[in-house]
Amino acid sequence: QVQLVQSGAEVKKPGSSVKVSCKASGGTFTSYTFSWVRQAPGQGLEWMGRVVPSYDMANYATKFLDRVTITADKSTTTVYMHLSSLRSEDTAIYYCVTVDLGVDYWGQGTLLTVSS
Amino acid sequence: EIVLTQSPGTLPLSPGDTATLSCRASDSVNSDYLAWFQQKIGQTPRLLIFGTSTRATGIPDRFSGSGSGTEFTLTISRLQPEDFAVYYCQHYGSLIYTFGQGTKLEI
Numbered sequence: 001q002v003q004l005v006q007s008g009a010e011v012k013k014p015g016s017s018v019k020v021s022c023k024a025s026g027g028t029f030t031s032y033t034f035s036w037v038r039q040a041p042g043q044g045l046e047w048m049g050r051v052v053p054s055y056d057m058a059n060y061a062t063k064f065l066d067r068v069t070i071t072a073d074k075s076t077t078t079v080y081m082h083l084s085s086l087r088s089e090d091t092a093i094y095y096c097v098t099v100d101l102g103v104d105y106w107g108q109g110t111l112l113t114v115s116s
Numbered sequence: 117e118i119v120l121t122q123s124p125g126t127l128p129l130s131p132g133d134t135a136t137l138s139c140r141a142s143d144s145v146n147s148d149y150l151a152w153f154q155q156k157i158g159q160t161p162r163l164l165i166f167g168t169s170t171r172a173t174g175i176p177d178r179f180s181g182s183g184s185g186t187e188f189t190l191t192i193s194r195l196q197p198e199d200f201a202v203y204y205c206q207h208y209g210s211l212i213y214t215f216g217q218g219t220k221l222e223i
Contacts, residue, residue, distance in 0.1 A: 035213065037161075037215075044202075044204065044215060044216075044217050044218040045153070045155070045161060045204050045206075045215045045218070046215065047206070047212075047213045047214060047215055050213065059211040059212060060212075061117070061212055061213075061214070062117050062212070095160065099163060099166070102163070102166055102170065102172045102173055103163070103172065103173050104153075104161075104162065104163035104172070106160040106161065108160075109160065
């Protein structure tokens, strides 16, 4: 069973960047694909991108292509999501998630608040 | 990039009813890669269905999925009070995944 533990809440200024981490345990890290999904207050789910640690490969939603970088550190079994040029609309809860054999595993979520 | 459009936006029903939720894709998708998630207020989403029609672990058989091409459906029979939540479809069959905007199932 996979457990995903994310870093804590962040408050950032517009124009700055943030890096959120997601520590995976309890499974074989390189056998999973990890996605980042965000949810703004009162809004729906938004897929941002994914990383495949076994291939060191990442893919991104078109909307975030120029602002997000998702990486995986196999040595620490940790996935990272770096989001730059922050604006108020980026205020949301950010989740890392993986699905394995029909079971989904979600991190607890990281609240990012972007405010001047 | 595939766009998923869910309908209706809100679906008012009562316990015991049958709910039919629709998810329409902007282009034909491989049915092996269409999923449904449920999200209750204050909780993380939960996978219900993957591969269009396969129930995830622990999901009761009141939940069923069907469809192909661009039209997919989640059917919830004999609605229970705990089923009133928001439901999202997701396509994950390409390098870029997408979610629909959600359908709120309300009493």
